[in-house]
Amino acid sequence: MILWLTYWYPDEANPVRGNFIRAQWRAAKEAGVDAELLFVDMALGPKLLDVQWSRGPEGEHILQVRSRMWKSLYHTPIWAANLLTKKWTKKTGLPTPEVIHAQVVFPAGVLAEQLGRRWNVPYYITEHWSKAGRWTRHKLFGKRVRNAYQDASAILPVSEHLKAELQQALPSIGASRFAVVPNAVDLSRFPHVDKPIQPKASIVTLLGVASLIPANARIKRVDLVLEALADLKRRHPEVAWRYRHVGDGGRMGRLQDYAKGLGLADHVAWLGALDAASLHAEYASADIFVQPSKTETFGIVVLEALHTGLPVVATDIPAFEQWLSPERGVRVGLDPKEIAQGILTVWEQGLRVAPMDLEAKKYAPTEVGAQLKELYARLVRASPGR
Known part of the structure; x- marks a missing residue:
């Protein structure tokens, strides 16, 4: 049995947090991998310490920790290691992985x-985190991060650019221990829509998709899209510019107030979280997708938009280089005037993205699951124990 271990995972309060981890886990299980998942769910609570074990809707094991000192526990994994070493089999009925x-x-x-040292088993790390390379140099936790990578039997970044960044940050680790395993994205839920786009249309619908949790405030810069929209209104008042945003979170109220202050209250719609069918309908009806990210390790929503046929204006970061050619959109700086100019470029051209079925195949859950299954078989043969 392979134990997936995560602190990021969707739940009722955070339905999109770590949904890419769940998608990869599902893909592995559907490929026939014997994989259990443990979600270590830590958050603030009224007591000094309250620990509960439960099961999720898909059989996930949930170690829920609520504590007034939760941040200390989160940043000190040795506490969780002690607990799991003592309680894993008793609480789950499962053997050591x-x-x-x-x-x-x-x-x-x-x-x-x-846990690997205590249970004498190998471990792998899939890396989704855009801050991972920087955290190898963190003043407080950098040594622990470097040690975790150093002792891992395999390091599995979700993209080539993240792999390159980690290899640069970890020069003592050989290239053979790195392998890219992409996120599993079921693009069949976002079929291509052949919708002709009129250059310089009089009505333009812009679409953004991003979680609005406070932790993303400096990463998902929806505020810059609002500033760009105000600029577009000033430069081309004859055009009915509209922005629709998919995603929920604690920042929404502040962004709504900001839009109102910019005179955009009637030009912006806040849609909250949507299911896949409703999201596809938004992709299909929009004219331009806008993604103002400071960093991304993968950028699933950009891939979904392109697969639907929607041209994209996104920030010029490595995550988007492989997908965003001039035939598909524009890469711009993280600046409202550059975002506005990128939107105008696409608006003037009237782009529509061609189908990308073959390119998208490698992200299919069946492909990612098969890749994980083969990788597990090879790695277990190479390192049967520590």
Whole structure:
């Protein structure tokens, strides 16, 4: 049995947090991998310490920790390692895993390193985190992060650019221990829509998709899209510019107030979280997709938009280089005037993205699941124990 270990996972309060981890886990299980998943769910609580074990809707094991000192526990995985070493089999009825597969180096990878030594099993780290490379140099936690990577039997970034960044940050680790395993994206839920786009249309619908949790405030810069929209209104008042945003979170109220202050209240719609069918309908009816990210490790929503046929204006970061050619949109700086100019470029051209079925195949859950299954078989043969 392979134990997936994560601190990021969707739940009722955070329905999109770590949904890419769930998608990869599902893909592995559907490929026939014997994989259990443990979600270490830590958050603030009224008591000094309250620990509960439960099961999720798909059989996930949930270690729920609520504590007034939750941040200390989160940043000190040795506490969770002690608990799991003592309680894992008693609480789950499962044996010690043959392999641990951590999702994100901190804190799950550091916890995997602790458990790997105690259980004498190898562990792998899939890296989704845009801050991972920088955290190898963190003043407080950098040594623990480097040690977790150093002792991992395999490091599995979700993209080539993240792999390159980690290899640069970890020069002592050989290239053979790195392998890219992309996120599993079921693009069949977002079929291509052949909708002709009129250059310089008089009505333009812009679409954005991003979680609005406070932690993303400096990463998902929806505020810059609002500023760009105000600029577009000033430069081309004859055009009915509209912006629709998919995604929920604690920042929404502030962004709504900001839009109102910019005179955009009647030009912006806040749609909250949507299911796949409703999201596809938004992709299909929009004219331009806008993604103002400071960093991304993968950028699933950009891939979904392109697969639907929607041209994209996105920030010029490595995550989007492989997908965003001039035939599909524009890469711009993280600046409202550059975003506005990118939108105008697409508006003037009237772009529509051609189908990308063959390119998208490698992200299909069946492909990713098969890749994980083959990788597990090879790695377990190479490192049957520590």
